[in-house]
Amino acid sequence: MKVFPLLVSLSIWASNSYAMDDFSAIDNYVNAAKKEIGLPSGTAIAVVKDGEIVYEGYFGYANIKENKKVTAETAFYIASITKPMFALSALLMEHNGDIKDSTTMAEMFPKQDLLNIDADKVQLKHLMSCSAGIENDALVNALAFTGNHNLQQRQTLLSASVKNERNPLGQFEYTNLGFNIVSVWVDNFYSQDWQKILSETIYQPLGMNHTSSYMSDAAKKRIEVARPYGLTGEDPTAILPFEKSDITMHAAGGTIATASDLGLFLIAQLNQGKVNGKQVFPASVIKKSHQQLVSHDASYLDFKRTGYAWGWQIGPYKGRKMLHHFGGVAGTHTHSSFIPEHNIGLVVLNNESQISQYLTNAISDIAYSILLDDGDANKKAEKHILSMRVRASEVKTNIKKWNDVSAKKASSRVMQLSLDKQKYVGVFHHPLWGQLNIKLLKSGNFEVRLGEISTIATAFTKLDTMRVEFSAMNEGGKVLTYKIKDGEVKELSLFGEKFNKV
Structure with missing residues (x-):
């Protein structure tokens, strides 16, 4: 088994204020915006400048119904912000x-x-x-x-x-x-999990003590993890049904971390691998990680993207070259960015995914306006508050329309089955996708489970079919089609793949 040479381990003190910058506009905006949204989900922010975390902001709740507020020690599932860390590890x-x-x-x-x-x-x-x-x-x-x-x-x-x-x-x-x-x-x-290698090469050397790529570490290390929320359900304060476990943490999006821990990672990016005066990573490796490997042309809200490096999007922001990466799945929206020319960076973590991208976009504008002395941050905050009022109303209206249309479609359809319902239940196997389990509930509905994800099937328009939508995958509804021979279900198709009945 190969092991890595011991890298420098350290921690860094994170201050809540910075003498030359006033970040109160961020506080004012986030508090007001959350009132407009009407859902007290959590947000954690860390601002980096000149090798220090110069501002930290914690808002809302990690667990709404248990009244657990977001604090400096609250870890969030960060999704694709894992990519630049795993790329640096490589x-x-x-x-x-x-x-x-x-x-x-x-x-x-x-x-x-x-x-x-x-x-x-x-x-x-x-x-x-x-x-x-x-x-x-x-x-x-x-x-x-x-x-x-x-x-x-x-x-x-x-x-x-x-x-x-x-x-x-x-x-x-x-x-x-x-x-x-x-x-x-x-x-x-290495004959060991990629998670352990990532910890040995990135988390431990940086002193990211509230960061892990194992969800089970949350309980072992007593790390409070923000639970996932969304505006789409009947009760937005209810925790979303799909939450990550060790088996669904992956190298493109499998990490929990606090905002300040990710701030340490940004400091290393901005200071050629040095943090708190110590050379944690070789400067040449950090430099290489920022090298553009491929060009492309895209944008996401205010962020233009012209290329991709080792896990970093590259593009101009406020007229400066920025490297950034965001993350998003149901119940999560995260942001990590930095501008090397000015030695500044930003982390924003949210445990909500329907509207947090707009919240984060505004936080970025305000934070970088302060850091770059680019306009009146308080006026920008006021403008963004008004914008959020409109945006929140639009998002809620669109969600309601979508839910109403979906409910109307569902109520107008009757599941067309040629056999007794019990004939459709059982275990179906695919050599790549694994075991798919279909169970008939007491309510008469069919539960469809594929490993860690499950859903309740609804009617589709054709005989011996069902509509299934695994919300965690965010791919919309799929048609599940049964194949029947001699009065028995022999197989089904889903995702364009054939599952044989076991």
Whole structure:
């Protein structure tokens, strides 16, 4: 088993104020905006400047019904902000001599059957910059949502990778897949979980003591984790049904962290690997992690994106070059960004996903306006409060319309089944997607469960079909179609795949 050389371990004191900057406009905005939204979900903010955390703000609740407020020690599930940390870890592996940026998938997996891709052309740098030109929905969804995988199954899933005909090798298309593939290599090469390697190379050296890629560490280390919320349900204060577990934490989006811990990570980015005067990471590795690997043209709210580095989006913001990465799944919206030219950065974490992107967008404008001395931050805050009033109303109206339409469709449909209901229940197996379980509830509804995710099926318009929507996957409704022969259910199709009845 290979181990990493011991890196410098440290912690840093985080102040709540900074003599030269007044961040009260952020407090005023967030408090007012949350009143407009009408849901006291949580938000944690850390602002970095010149090697220090110069502002921290904690708002709302980590657990609404249990009245647990967000504090400096509240960890949030940060989703895709994991990517730049895992990418930096990969570059530290390269620095240690274990892999190269040009190492191909054929070299990474010499015993693996990778027949449907050009494994001798896809390199580590492609995998870590969303430009590998391959796709594999079964692997991505197994690691992030269903949890139907183990070490052996991940090898099987890896072999199912195919060429991406829409975006060939060298072209950018945002995906978790490359990071997931590298994590499979890490598990094999180091004979231990990628989570442990990430902790050894990033979290421990930086003193990120409230950060982990194991959800089980929350209980072991007594870390309070913000629970996920959303505006779509009948009761927005109810915790969303899907929450991450160890088996659904993955290298493209599998970390819990506090805002101040992520602030330490940004300080390392801005100071060539130095934190609190100590060289935690080699400066050359940090520099390389910021190098653009592929160009693309996109935007997200106020953030223009022109390229992608090692887990970092690159683009102009307020006329300056910014590196950033955001994260989002049901019940989570997160933001991490920095402007190297001015040695400033920002972290914003939310445990709500329907409207928090707009909240965070405004926080970014206010925070960077203060840091760059770009206009009156208080006036901007007032403007954003008014904007949130309109936005919150629009979002709630749209959600209500969507729910009403969905309810109307559901009520107008009757499930058309040619056999007795009990014939449709059971266990169905797919070699890549794993076990799918269908259960008939006392209510007469069908529960459909695929590993860690489940839903209640509704009627569709055709005979022997059901509509299923796994909200955690955020892919909309899918049609589940049964195949019947000689009066018995033999198989079903879902996601375009055939599941055989066990």
